[in-house]
Amino acid sequence: MGDILSQSEIDELLKALNTGEIDVQQMQDKDQQKKIKVYDFSRANKFAKDHIKTLHIINDTYARLITNFLSGYLRNLVQVDVLEVQPMSYYDFSNSIANPAILAIIDFNPLAGSIIFEMDPNISFALVDRILGGKGSSLEKVRGFTEIELAIIERIIIQMLNLMREPWENVLELRPRLEKIETNAQFAQIISPNETVALITLRTKVGEEDGFINICIPYIVVEPIVSKLSTRYWFSNIEKTSTKETKEDIENKIQNVKVPVRAVLGSTSLSLGDIIELQAGDVIPLETSVNGELKVMVGDLEKFKAIPGVRKNKVAIKITSIVETEVE
Template sequence: MDQVLTQQEIDSLLNAMNNGEIVEEKTEKKEELKVKSYDFRRPTKLSKEYVNTLHMIFEDFSKVSSNVLSTLLRSNISFNLASIEQVSYDEFIHSVPRFTLLGLFHSEPLKGIQILEMNPQLCMLIVELLCGGTDNGKQENISLKEKDSFTDIELILLKEIVIEMTKIYENVWKDIIELQTEFDELDSNPQLLQNMSPNEPVVMITFTVRIGDVDSFVNICVPYVFFEGLTDKLSFHNWFLIYSQKYTRYPSNTCFTR
């Protein structure tokens, strides 16, 4: 039961408050600040909508690469898109092996140098298949313990594969923009590359590659300057218009005759 105060007790409380003996406590609810964490080492320049469009573009890249590499290597190649991340160039360099294959190329009229990185183990398996070897799935046959560079013959063979993949890269962009992709050079030491500043934002596209029982990775590094002036074309609305035009090129009542 609630306690009932007498009139004398009420007067005493009011006098105590007036004299400052009792201070009224005011509780104010502080609004919680909505703060989002931001990692300056992983800059996000492209919105989620644009990244979703990139997913569709590089899904096509993975499908075409599977077919082309399977034909060139005469083996069953599984090439799948794994992830698309926005990172700094320095983070990309430190995420790849110290000894690896780096194919540098550019795509006119857009800016920046793009990099195709292939794991050395995958490279040696590709060389073996190009030289007439068979896909026996024995990963231990490819030893890289004492290898720190590619031979001239290996580079010639791998260069052809890189050039074919740059052609695929050019082809998957054709619905959005016409590119003229040109191969520049091969390198094997990412620490010596100085074509970008360490803090420059890039988009890193990672693919998983499976040949027999051997699993490996291929990365494509695209600088943000490549996307400048291109972001409007990466919108979902523009992508929808492209495909609607492609599939409605012929009216439904069109009659084809032999």
């Protein structure tokens, strides 16, 4: 909303128009001029804002799954959060990687093509140190990875890739597979340098060590499903999962849950002095009459009324009525 002019300012504006100091036509032409936005066709941004937002939602879930997995696997405090999701060229991504680094080439099956799962050396060495019995500390001086360290890291990455299926299930049935691990960015050229990629940066903390895990997803890989990378499709697909079949599955699983059931023969109140003076053979009268109904408790909830008896030489109860409980 524009500023509100005072009466004196309105008078001065009308005076300027009458004297010709201000040309109305020039003012209109100036307002109608199209604003030009610089666009670099060599680095075209193919990811829309909605695509970036959906990738952020997917990887928020993925970050929580990694946090839970690594915390239990390492028996140490691990925190993983999505720091940023941004489109860029593959050239900019590869140039930002320092050697040595952990670059896992992932087959993004069933989509054609590969993505890159990059792990900061600080995080990599911290994971190896913790698995081998250390406190989860990184190296003071960065060096190359040994074959044993790469084998340990490979095992962790494979398990982390299996966690990737759940966050993507509303888009497609993902089956990621580790192809190889490189430690030099020059040997991880999966696409043309000018191709657009989405870079998901996960801030990772293992104990006292901070670092980053980057997931580089080329646009050309997700292009067949890019229409599904929208928040509208995402949330509508979530609602579709709540079908009648899903509800029936939940009900069937609930029906198999075991809960304690007990019949209460009766109850009474005694003073502490009476309890201390009790002797063998003493009789304690209960509040329930001989022909009265018993309470049948399911967990801590009274659910049935019953009468005691014997069936096949075993003590039993016979349900006589159902106790209706009001839902608060």
